Amino acid sequence: MDVAGPLAAVLPQAGIGGVLLFLLVVVMRHASTDRSDYRTELDRMRAAYVAELTELRERADELAAQLEDERRKRWKAEDSAARARRGAT
Secondary structure (H helix, E strand, C coil), X not given: CCCHHXXXXXXXXXXXXXXXXXXXXXXXXXXXXXXXXXXXXHHHHHHHHHHHHHHHHHHHHHHXXXXXXXXXXXXXXXXXXXXHHHHHC
16 A cells, blocks of 8 residues: 555645554554454364364264274174074083
């Protein structure tokens, strides 16, 4: 942003207080733009994080279901083996 043109126009009429106020407004606008860009980037990163976290939770739930299925199959096999041993003796 070119500040020299508007500043030169304001300087004779406003005095030092007006110039300082003008510079303060320019700096605040610039800071606001920076904060807006920063927040936009944070929102983008947060959305990516939430998407990845959701995907990982779904994968963890899927693996937990597979593990539970394998445990049930093992228990069933152990029960069958125990029945066979009891019947064989």
